Structures are given as structure tokens and as C-alpha cells.
Amino acid sequence: MARARVLIRPKEGILDPQGKAVERALPALGFEGVGNVRVGRMVELEADDPEQLGELCEKLLANPLIEDYEIQPL
Amino acid sequence: MIWGVLQFPGSCDERDALHACEVVGGEARLIWHGERDLGGVDAIVIPGGFSYGDYLRAGAIARFSPAMEAVAEHAAAGGPVLGICNGFQVLCEAGLLPGALLRNEELRFICKQADLVDGEGQTLSIPIKHGEGRYYAPEEMLDALEARGQVAYRYADGHNANGSVRDIAGVRNERGNVVGLMPHPEHAVDPLTGSTDGRQVFEALERLAA
Numbered sequence: 196m197a198r199a200r201v202l203i204r205p206k207e208g209i210l211d212p213q214g215k216a217v218e219r220a221l222p223a224l225g226f227e228g229v230g231n232v233r234v235g236r237m238v239e240l241e242a243d244d245p246e247q248l249g250e251l252c253e254k255l256l257a258n259p260l261i262e263d264y265e266i267q268p269l
Numbered sequence: 270m271i272w273g274v275l276q277f278p279g280s281c282d283e284r285d286a287l288h289a290c291e292v293v294g295g296e297a298r299l300i301w302h303g304e305r306d307l308g309g310v311d312a313i314v315i316p317g318g319f320s321y322g323d324y325l326r327a328g329a330i331a332r333f334s335p336a337m338e339a340v341a342e343h344a345a346a347g348g349p350v351l352g353i354c355n356g357f358q359v360l361c362e363a364g365l366l367p368g369a370l371l372r373n374e375e376l377r378f379i380c381k382q383a384d385l386v387d388g389e390g391q392t393l394s395i396p397i398k399h400g401e402g403r404y405y406a407p408e409e410m411l412d413a414l415e416a417r418g419q420v421a422y423r424y425a426d427g428h429n430a431n432g433s434v435r436d437i438a439g440v441r442n443e444r445g446n447v448v449g450l451m452p453h454p455e456h457a458v459d460p461l462t463g464s465t466d467g468r469q470v471f472e473a474l475e476r477l478a479a
Contacts, residue, residue, distance in 0.1 A: 209405065210432070212376045255333075258326060258362065261369045261405060 197245040198269040203257045204235035270295030273310030277302040277320035277331050286316040289455040293471040302334040311478040312349040315356025327401045328358030349477035350447045357449030366449045368406035374432025384425035393466035395452040402451040404433035
């Protein structure tokens with residue numbers, strides 16, 4: 196059983212309003228100079244066959260039209 | 270004419286969709302998402318709601334239901350399919366329609382009446398109610414969709430509340446038998462609720478079935 200972490204982010208160039216909202220909230224809390232905030236998703240899982248993770252990401256965990264994903268073995 | 274309206278766990282507009290089908294004409298049946306057989310219906314409506322709780326991404330899990338396999342076969346055989354709101358998201362996730370729906374630009378759930386313009390240039394007044402309705406497709410895909418006449422509905426000037434690219438409210442597949450839109454024509458079939466323009470969306474589907 197292999198453990199892995201999958202990071203899913205909005206593709207570059209796609210407007211990420213969630214990231215923008217977080218970014219706009221920061222100066223009010225006194226955090227200056229923080230930019231380019233992008234909010235994505237993280238999925239942790241265990242798989243008998245780590246080879247299938249790529250296909251699993253393409254078909255379900257990410258929508259390749261709008262999201263990039265990265266598989267990190269743990 | 271027999272209409273089939275799919276129902277997933279979390280669908281919420283299936284009753285209005287059934288009613289709209291009956292108003293336009295014919296018999297309408299509810300089809301549970303676990304059914305692999307659509308029972309010989311002429312046209313399919315995938316209604317709005319929050320199928321499977323919108324977990325992961327809206328429509329991402331519903332596309333794997335047995336009924337969606339049957340819908341894909343129905344569509345491949347040229348049968349008409351209409352996806353409304355969450356149904357549109359499901360069709361995009363299933364690859365039966367091009368593009369994707371993202372969180373609204375302003376992050377707010379929007380619920381209001383909007384004007385749409387259909388392919389013939391007619392303006393339709395139809396409600397919108399969604400949190401993830403911002404249509405997106407890469408530029409080259411958008412150019413191809415426009416060149417092939419696959420943009421079915423656009424928001425009229427000043428009515429694009431969610432930030433959809435090129436004001437796109439609905440698209441069809443290349444063959445033209447699968448149509449999806451974010452606004453809710455099933456809520457606009459009775460004068461009691463302010464507009465009957467939604468009927469035209471169902472009538473267009475009915476013509477495809479003929």
C-alpha cells in the first residue's frame with residue numbers, strides 16, 4: 196500500500212476568485228506584500244497500485260481543462 | 270413524446286423540470302441515477318441541484334452514475350439531451366459538452382432573472398441561480414465553438430453576472446443534440462412566475478427529438 200498526496204491547482208491564466216479574495220483580505224490583517232495567491236485542493240490517499248494514480252487524477256481528482264495536478268509519493 | 274428527467278442524490282429541480290416537459294407537451298418520467306436503462310424515452314433532461322453534494326467539483330461524481338452511461342449512449346445515437354445548471358456541469362464533466370464551469374467571478378451565489386439571447390437572436394427572460402456558473406474554455410476552443418455555431422445561448426449585455434467567457438450561458442455539442450445551459454428554463458414556463466420564455470428551450474429539444 197503506497198501513500199500519496201495529490202495537489203490540484205487552477206491552471207495558470209485561469210481567474211481564481213478564491214485566491215483573489217484571500218489576497219484582498221491580507222492587508223486588512225496587516226500582512227503586506229503578499230501576492231499571487233492561488234487556492235487549490237489537496238487529496239491524500241492510499242493505493243495498492245500507485246501506477247494508476249495518473250489516470251485517476253485525469254479522470255476524477257482533477258479536471259485537466261482547468262486544473263493542473265501533481266502527485267507526491269509519501 | 271416521452272421525456273426522461275434524471276434524478277441524482279442532491280438534485281433539486283427535477284419536479285419543475287417534469288412540469289416544464291408536461292407543459293410543453295407529452296409524458297415526463299423521473300429516472301433514478303442508478304438506472305442503467307432509460308426505458309425508451311425520446312429526450313433526456315438533466316436537472317439542476319447539487320448532485321452528490323457537489324463534492325470534489327460540481328458534476329464530477331454524478332458523471333459516473335449508471336444512468337449517465339445510458340445518457341452517453343442515447344447522445345451517441347443522436348438522442349436529444351438537455352442539461353440545466355448542475356446538469357450542464359455534469360455534461361461538461363462527462364465530456365459530452367465542451368468546456369467547464371467555474372466558481373462565479375464574485376464568489377457569490379447568484380439568484381435573479383437574466384436575459385439570454387439564443388442562436389436566432391431572440392431574447393429570453395430566464396432565472397439564473399448558481400454559485401459555479403462561470404463558463405470557461407481555452408481561447409482556441411472558444412473560437413472553434415463559435416465557428417461551428419456551438420454557442421447556444423449568451424447572456425444579453427449587462428446580464429453576465431458570473432463572469433463567463435464571451436458571455437456564454439449555454440453550449441451544444443458538435444452534432445447539436447446535446448445542449449447545456451446555466452439558466453433555468455424549467456422555472457420560466459408559467460405566467461405565474463413571471464416569464465414563459467423557458468418553454469422555448471424545451472421546445473427546441475422537442476424539435477430535435479422529432
